[in-house]
Amino acid sequence: MDPSFIIMQFLSGLMMATLLFLVASGLTLIFGVGNVFNFAHGSFYMIGAYLAYQTVSAWHANFWISVLVAALGAGVLGMIAESVFLRRIYGRAEEGGFQILLTYSFILVIDDLVKLIWGAEYKSLARPTGFRGAIEIGGLTIPSYNLAIIGIGLVVVVMAWLILSRTRTGRIARAAALDREMLGSMGVNVPLTMTLVFGIATAMGGFAGALAAPLRSVVPGAGIEVIIDSLIVVVIGGMGNFWGAWLGALILGEVNSFAVATVPDWASLFNYLVMVLTLIFKPEGLFASRKIRKV
Amino acid sequence: MKNHAKIKEVVFWALFFVIFGLIPLLEKSDYHLILANHILIWGMFAMAFNMLFGVTGMLSFGQALYYGLGAYSVGLMVKNFGDIWFLPAIGLGLLSATLVSILIGLLVIRVSGVYFTVLTLAFGQLVWQITFKWYHFTGGDDGIQSIIPPGILANHTVYYFFTLLLVAVSIWVLRRLVNSPMGLVLRCIRQNPDRVRFLGRRVRRNQLRIYVISSFFAALAGGLMAGVDNSIHPDMFYWTTSGEVILMAVIGGIGQFFGPFIGAALIIIIQDVVGARTEYWSLIIGLIMMVMVLILPKGLVGEVQLLRGRFRPDAKNRGENGTTFSA
Amino acid sequence: MEPLLVLDSVTKSFGGLRVTAGVSFSVAPGSISAVIGPNGAGKTSLFNQITGYLRPDKGRIIFRQEDITDLSTREIVSRGMGRAFQVTSFFPEETVLDNVRVACLSRLNKTRKAIKNVSYFKEATDKAFKILESIGLGKQADRPAFELAHGDQKLLDIGIALGLEPKMLLLDEPTSGMSPEERLLTRNLIKRLWKEFNLTLLFIEHDMDTVFGIAQTVRVLQMGRLLAEGTPEEIRNNPEVITAYLGEEVL
Ligand SMILES: Nc1ncnc2c1ncn2[C@@H]1O[C@H](COP(=O)(O)OP(=O)(O)OP(=O)(O)O)[C@@H](O)[C@H]1O
Numbered sequence A: 001m002d003p004s005f006i007i008m009q010f011l012s013g014l015m016m017a018t019l020l021f022l023v024a025s026g027l028t029l030i031f032g033v034g035n036v037f038n039f040a041h042g043s044f045y046m047i048g049a050y051l052a053y054q055t056v057s058a059w060h061a062n063f064w065i066s067v068l069v070a071a072l073g074a075g076v077l078g079m080i081a082e083s084v085f086l087r088r089i090y091g092r093a094e095e096g097g098f099q100i101l102l103t104y105s106f107i108l109v110i111d112d113l114v115k116l117i118w119g120a121e122y123k124s125l126a127r128p129t130g131f132r133g134a135i136e137i138g139g140l141t142i143p144s145y146n147l148a149i150i151g152i153g154l155v156v157v158v159m160a161w162l163i164l165s166r167t168r169t170g171r172i173a174r175a176a177a178l179d180r181e182m183l184g185s186m187g188v189n190v191p192l193t194m195t196l197v198f199g200i201a202t203a204m205g206g207f208a209g210a211l212a213a214p215l216r217s218v219v220p221g222a223g224i225e226v227i228i229d230s231l232i233v234v235v236i237g238g239m240g241n242f243w244g245a246w247l248g249a250l251i252l253g254e255v256n257s258f259a260v261a262t263v264p265d266w267a268s269l270f271n272y273l274v275m276v277l278t279l280i281f282k283p284e285g286l287f288a289s290r291k292i293r294k295v
Numbered sequence B: 001m002k003n004h005a006k007i008k009e010v011v012f013w014a015l016f017f018v019i020f021g022l023i024p025l026l027e028k029s030d031y032h033l034i035l036a037n038h039i040l041i042w043g044m045f046a047m048a049f050n051m052l053f054g055v056t057g058m059l060s061f062g063q064a065l066y067y068g069l070g071a072y073s074v075g076l077m078v079k080n081f082g083d084i085w086f087l088p089a090i091g092l093g094l095l096s097a098t099l100v101s102i103l104i105g106l107l108v109i110r111v112s113g114v115y116f117t118v119l120t121l122a123f124g125q126l127v128w129q130i131t132f133k134w135y136h137f138t139g140g141d142d143g144i145q146s147i148i149p150p151g152i153l154a155n156h157t158v159y160y161f162f163t164l165l166l167v168a169v170s171i172w173v174l175r176r177l178v179n180s181p182m183g184l185v186l187r188c189i190r191q192n193p194d195r196v197r198f199l200g201r202r203v204r205r206n207q208l209r210i211y212v213i214s215s216f217f218a219a220l221a222g223g224l225m226a227g228v229d230n231s232i233h234p235d236m237f238y239w240t241t242s243g244e245v246i247l248m249a250v251i252g253g254i255g256q257f258f259g260p261f262i263g264a265a266l267i268i269i270i271q272d273v274v275g276a277r278t279e280y281w282s283l284i285i286g287l288i289m290m291v292m293v294l295i296l297p298k299g300l301v302g303e304v305q306l307l308r309g310r311f312r313p314d315a316k317n318r319g320e321n322g323t324t325f326s327a
Numbered sequence C: 001m002e003p004l005l006v007l008d009s010v011t012k013s014f015g016g017l018r019v020t021a022g023v024s025f026s027v028a029p030g031s032i033s034a035v036i037g038p039n040g041a042g043k044t045s046l047f048n049q050i051t052g053y054l055r056p057d058k059g060r061i062i063f064r065q066e067d068i069t070d071l072s073t074r075e076i077v078s079r080g081m082g083r084a085f086q087v088t089s090f091f092p093e094e095t096v097l098d099n100v101r102v103a104c105l106s107r108l109n110k111t112r113k114a115i116k117n118v119s120y121f122k123e124a125t126d127k128a129f130k131i132l133e134s135i136g137l138g139k140q141a142d143r144p145a146f147e148l149a150h151g152d153q154k155l156l157d158i159g160i161a162l163g164l165e166p167k168m169l170l171l172d173e174p175t176s177g178m179s180p181e182e183r184l185l186t187r188n189l190i191k192r193l194w195k196e197f198n199l200t201l202l203f204i205e206h207d208m209d210t211v212f213g214i215a216q217t218v219r220v221l222q223m224g225r226l227l228a229e230g231t232p233e234e235i236r237n238n239p240e241v242i243t244a245y246l247g248e249e250v251l
């Protein structure tokens, strides 16, 4: 096979992986720290994409500002969703099921609200100025926006690594499967932490949505596809595990990129194939956090 | 307590046969007959789903897979081999749902809680995508039209009674199951799976069993539906179909055997009244779901029961603990 | 007589924490004996290993002449091992009767029956009632289990274990959280059940009156190590045990 083809696909896979990682790490963050499964995480991604579209096309703002607006907006909405709705079901018997049902209702409501505000038709967003062209490296033509995303992803990963390994908050977040009671007994203001973490998580979703907006069309109902892809990522990596999410995203992004280039019609099935293989051979994910069983 | 359950059961069956038996006699229009047929089929589907969620505590977000499998078995057989294959096709749907649910079940029961939900969703979407893209075989986005049941079943009233019979038998079977030793074990698995292991029982094995049973009835619902609507479409596999059946169960009450049926009736009637007039159907069901989860977590039937219980002196806190499944 | 249960240098660590450090002892059939030790000594972890809930890192566990070290909980239970839990474990939404009946049905291997009503299985129902009478919960048979008082829930936990007709029964702090009066009743009850059901009984307990009142043999665990084993008299006078655990209060 042509080596330049492989490098191109690899880079495009890396870009996909970056976007996937940004979304999935938010999902896995709130699950790992707060034990909340946010089924509507993909909807916050979608909100991010729409907010970016709104900021750029209606308010004529700079794209990079619109990315910040999207992250902030999705974060604030996430905090509202957590403090107004989700909080009410914490501690209920069979809370896990109710979390899914409640966040499922968010998906439905957000989908239609988006449709109500922006209409059902596709929206598209131009790449930011300065990143519309491509860069020539050793005979390869690489879209500069793709490189920008990969770069941003690297910055986020390094920052996350610093936070996770150097700060107290990070250490709390890293200890997988913490329960809220335990956080409380460590002297953490649990309700506030939950809201903040939820906000950070949805902000990451919105951030990814905004970055992806110039690459994919913005459309209502996108949330569910995004959530399924991020779920596959965390299934591969092991739920609640930050580095697992990174590895999962990388695998999925690359598989997808090569599949799109070779069998475009059936590419999306490869995501599921990876998931099924993981399930068969390592059902708890590649980076499973050890399970603590209590009798 | 026991008598109470008996009375509830008798009341349900009496109402069931009176209402659904009389509809074809009172209504001359096909419209309401089809509506009643939808309620029957979705009601049974929701009850079968609730065997997983309400009884065993497994929230599957992928039962649409088996519903679609049942429908497409009928659609494809009738389209390719003629309407005479309608009934065998329902059987084929049941068989393939059983086999597929064993295969997928073996994978998804390896994980529990949220993972289980997510994986069932993913498998459902996988099959939806295949159906959607495999245009030559499945008709893709267009689905399959003019699936007419053979012989006298082509008559709407006859077909209605045919469904009524099968649905009644299915509900009866599920009812027996809930009150049987196996049903007891399933309820115990939801409440305390670790203790069930200490009873010398295999939790996963039992979860697989009920997953297969529930999927079987989902496929029956799909097969019957193909004959009511005379057409099928890939959305039957789509995750929103799974979501809708969940909503029906939650509205009626997942802690109640008959609750999901009532929930199905309600949703279908609401859909009939408002759904036709709005494009914001998902906003409506989203808000309903939100209200149910936040304010009425036991579902309508469960909350009514709780309300009545408040006036009985011996039942101070009955049902306050979790979602008591009253069999 | 052959011992019913033998632990041979059983060892288990969680990361760096050694919870079981080469514990060996054997339990004679038909005996009633206790395991005591300070909080975190590894008592519950030991029970977890005996019942296949945790796998020992090293060592063997022999039950009724058979090596059960690598068997699953289910297999160990089916060989006649029963257990009640420190954190009371039962089925809160089922009736008290059904809590015990499900165990009886499991014992009779009827849990795959999917059409006949549970009450059709008379043998299981009768046995469940008999057990409920024995543990004094007969009058509460129709109440959902979560309504019971804490002490009664602890008894129900034992009742579920009895439904499996175990040869050997492990009780993890059967009197914890009980009032002194309830403790006395439970102590007598345990002794009676031991005889009535021909059990070999091994229990963990912090209440010294219960331990020294009914145990024939007492084993002391400290930091995962078996510190001492002997008759209540020997343990009471063992200087090592006194400094490590008992202190002055009991004496
Ligand atoms: N699954 C586990 N993972 C990690 N550590 C564990 C686990 N289970 C128990 N431990 C630790 O092992 C030690 C022994 O615990 P264990 O429950 O066996 O003590 P115990 O003697 O039963 O104490 P108590 O009297 O308080 O019940 C404790 O320090 C506990 O924190």
Ligand SMILES: [Mg+2]
Residues within 6 Å of the ligand: C043, C044, C045, C086, C172
């Ligand atoms: Mg203990």
